[in-house]
Amino acid sequence: MWPVGHLAVGYFCYVAVVAWTDRSLPANWRSLAVLAFATQLPDLIDKPLGYAGILPSGRSLAHSLVVVFVATAGVRLAVSIARARQDLHLSRSILAAYRLPLLVGYLSHLVADSYGALLAGGVWRIRYLAWPLLPAIEYGSDGVAPWNRLLAMTLTPQIQAELLLAAAAIVVFVALRLRKQ
Template identity: 40%
Template sequence: MYSRLVYRKPPDGIAVLAIVLGTQLPDLVDKPLAWTFHVLPSGRSLAHSVFAAVLASVVVWAYCRRRGRSDLGAAFAIGYVSHLVADGYTYLFTGEYVYLSYLGWPLLPPPPFGDEGTFLTHLQNITLSPGFALQLVMAVVVYVVWIEDGAPGRAAFGAVLERIRSSS
């Protein structure tokens, strides 16, 4: 939406990769460090903190700006912040503010989720709740828009993978 509103065109492939990285980074950092390596107190702590979001977004935006692509920094930041919003909106609407404490970690304690288990535990506990159904509908809408836009990012992702393979 940002690309369409500001630039009046769909995002290019690299911008799509930037937003995908931004949306996934909090979980790519926190979940393994908490659930697998037990280094963090919760799967929503370090990278789910507003402090980490601001720091990462400023660093990425400044780097992208120096490269003449501040739009990529904006895409990353929008993705990162949207992840935090998506993780917390139900707690906000239900008044369960204690579960939003991850936004202020480490100044606030981690959310009282209890034993969060492992990746497998979370996969086994997926149910078709209204919230999960809404997420599925949103994913389908995003996928359809992405296809209509010509699947930007597919070629760029392939190029990144090829670079990784060739450097190994």
């Protein structure tokens, strides 16, 4: 999936989680900025490092649920330590306030990258979710610089669908904003 598709899927997932948990959408733009960043984060980490040969693939470290589990445990530990030290600014304002958009954005990226293979019955094609427990998948595009892939993007049916999804996300965003006023 391309960045615009990840952004749209992440926004729709965030709206769904907020509605499901009976929360209200945040009024500040920082939460949405964190969400937008989180929807791109796995590719921002893995694609350049895979291209540079530091990681085995453009979907390995940051696309791994094993790594997500370890990182989530680390964040929980940091919040617990901050609370124990009574550093309320760190525990409430920074980590706790943006935990939901960060987690939803990040996990929506993994879901968006995986659903096609799952629907096609290709469970082995999503083994990057278990990296480093399972070997990384080598993609032909790993040898192409990520910025070159973005510049060479053509209007394929997949990208057209992702642009329509992004347009729908914009419509939902505007509708929810207007309803709030």
